[in-house]
Amino acid sequence: MTARSPAPGRAARAGARLAQALIDWHGTCGRHDLPWQRQRSPYRVWVSEIMLQQTQVSTVIPYYERFMQRFPDVAALAGAPLDEVLHLWSGLGYYARARNLHRAAIQIRDAHAGRFPSDFVAVAALPGVGRSTAGAILALACGERFPILDGNVRRVLARHFGVEGDPAARDTLARLWDLSDACTPSEQVALYTQAVMDLGATLCTRRNPACERCPLSRSCIARRTGRQHELPVPRRRPERPRRSVFMLAAQRADGAVLLERRPERGIWGGLWCLPEFASAAAAAAYLTRLPGATPPLSPLAHIEHAFTHFDLVITPLLAHCSDPDGAPDPAQHAWYHVSAPGALGLPAPIQRFLQRLASAPTQTQLFE
Ligand code: SF4
Structure with a gap:
């Protein structure tokens, strides 16, 4: 053209x-x-x-x-x-x-x-x-x-x-x-x-x-x-759905947390994030396959994030990991430390959560 x-x-x-x-x-x-x-x-x-x-x-x-x-x-x-x-x-x-x-x-x-x-x-x-x-x-x-x-x-x-x-x-x-x-x-x-x-x-x-x-x-x-507030005609939007997921925050003794690369398609595609699950039971099953991980899973305060078409509610589940290198797949997983983050792309709400996790002197603060 x-x-x-x-x-x-x-x-x-x-x-x-x-x-x-x-x-x-x-x-x-x-x-x-x-x-x-x-x-x-x-x-x-x-x-x-x-x-x-x-x-x-x-x-x-x-x-x-x-x-x-x-x-x-x-x-x-x-x-x-x-x-x-x-x-x-x-x-x-x-x-x-x-x-x-x-x-x-x-x-x-x-x-x-x-x-x-x-x-x-x-x-x-x-x-x-x-x-x-x-x-x-x-x-x-x-x-x-x-x-x-x-x-x-x-x-x-x-x-x-x-x-x-x-x-x-x-x-x-x-x-x-x-x-x-x-x-x-x-x-x-x-x-x-x-x-x-x-x-x-x-x-x-x-x-x-x-x-x-x-x-x-x-x-x-x-x-x-006097129709400035009526034009352009607002689009009729359907009610925003809410989607709930669980994310595993597997933390080593040095504070590093296990991250997983998300699939290219879908929300936060290609970014590094906490492993996501549809249920706490699925997260617990995953934990049993993680070398050195020790139950129980402790649910922390929700993270809420608004996408264009829906709201995402994340329940982080904290677990501790004694194995310093254990990761299911080194190409898709990485241990992330907020003080030495490396060049990885993280969704902002997850980055904020990890900063809070690293700086909370007591776990009780994370439940609030
Ligand atoms: S173009 Fe926009 S700002 Fe300008 S007079 Fe019209 S409504 Fe007002």
Whole structure:
């Protein structure tokens, strides 16, 4: 796919006005000093766009800086072990993003001679990159005219143009893409793209949009009709299920705890975690096969973690292990000590639990 021409007619004129207002606003009020805006390249923009999915700028910045220091280009990322990538991602959540970045880097190295592709179709086909992210990379890094429609932009457009309907529904989505296309200018595409993303992130926020400071307030339908909190129409979400699991915290005398690499698919895929079981009985049976492990299993305070579609409730079961090296499978298991963690990626709630386990002077504190 090549860069497209703007849509004709009234929509194009309204779009052009919106784009100009945003570009002017961005000159004085937009964000200009973000790390990925320096030495802009498709690689740097790509990494930032993936990190920014479902995560706020302030959270992303330190992760981005560390990631760029260790993986300054595609070759460095493709050549690194996945464990190291997940380690640098630990705490950022949505780990499929890190696995996809790594897979995509390998794909770029092997199928594109190590050069980030410049063709829209090739960019959009990279693991973890869809239409909007591909458009953002090419617009921001190369100034090519492609519309984008991430969550922030969807919200701005739905409010400004008064778009009704579930934004995830096919026809509403198609309308929003058309509007995004109509608003994307032929010139200053990078500036406009940054501006519309900034507006959604800083003023046209989900709750309490700052309409009085918004450069679009005069033409915004949601503002004129007082429907800022009704648009975009919220998605109907089914009730969140709760899933309960047990995790074994087998601890050696030196404080190290046995971790297991999780399968690639599923939650926390590829990360190192406490071995998980559906029941305490299954954990107890596993314990009998662990060299030097001694029952009983002591249940500790629950760990609760909210995923996008469900809540996970973990009951950690503490057991002691006298064998310093005993592990069922050395390729899939590792002894982990918080004071010498090594380059392993751990889910943030498990990392916090292990820190608490290491620092609790008495076991009673862990039951609270
Ligand atoms: S006027 Fe308010 S609702 Fe409309 S685009 Fe601006 S911030 Fe969003």
